[in-house]
Amino acid sequence: MPELNGEEQQKTRWLDQLKAHGYRMTRPRQAVVEAILGDPTHWRPEQVFERARRTYPNLGLVTVYRTLELLQKLGLIRRVHMERGCRSYTLASQEHSHQLICRDCGRVEEFSECDLLETVERLAKRTGYSIEAHWLELLGRCPACLVAG
Amino acid sequence: MPELNGEEQQKTRWLDQLKAHGYRMTRPRQAVVEAILGDPTHWRPEQVFERARRTYPNLGLVTVYRTLELLQKLGLIRRVHMERGCRSYTLASQEHSHQLICRDCGRVEEFSECDLLETVERLAKRTGYSIEAHWLELLGRCPACLVAG
DNA sequence: ACTCTTACTGATAAATATTTTCAATAAAGG
């Protein structure tokens, strides 16, 4: 049997997710998904729009916004906040995970470790807060950008 | 000698900082500073504008944006990103610190502990990234909001 | 296939949010 490449597999998985949640599989949504799948960086709605329009020229920008928000609600992508530009999204394969982002090229590495439990508990005790969530992003340079100078 | 309360002290310190960096001490800037000092929450430019205008009605919104950015560059305040609204600022007394934010009332607790060094080093080794900075926010409910329900 | 329902779409407008420009003003130093 012919083996699907990772990207195709992932696409199928995403479309299944949509179906599983009662959403319809439409051309515009497919175009958005295709535009972002397999891209190890993060993208702003405008960029997604540009790329997705190449496969589906009639696409509207609003639909990009809506689709990105939808995919995020399904947990397939996650929003990241950058120094410049707070609405970027990136692939999110893990349930709980964080991002290590290259400031030069935007490349994102996902990771799930975060030794915050101790800190969180200590803080909760000290402040009386109930701590419900944490946001963590690491910023730096990827290997490729490091050698590039 | 009469003791200054914390807020007055802090105001003096801020104005000194401005002077020390060659910036002028102007009425509009003072108004902005007064509007945010002593407030343990976080504020959006528009809110600062509203409050500062009460002591200096002629204030322009642009100046609020500019002043907040300036204070941030001086390290006196820090930007925080919320689920809704990515441009909020909060007091920052420590050089390196993070925020624990109440989702209900916006109250912010500053803290400087973060046991991320291990994780960071491990990740750097694994990914080849040079990790230069991290961004961390804890979200939850403050004691007051917890009892309020 | 064909029909029906309605989720989904894109165009448009509206609402927000941010940045740029620029002539007038006032802070700070002499």
Add this chain to the structure above:
DNA sequence: CCTTTATTGAAAATATTTATCAGTAAGAGT
């Protein structure tokens, strides 16, 4: 005071995000 020039606010220009709405097409049922 006087001079210099950093700073200001109004206004315009951009940029970003959300709300409306009539038309369209996905998917379920036949």
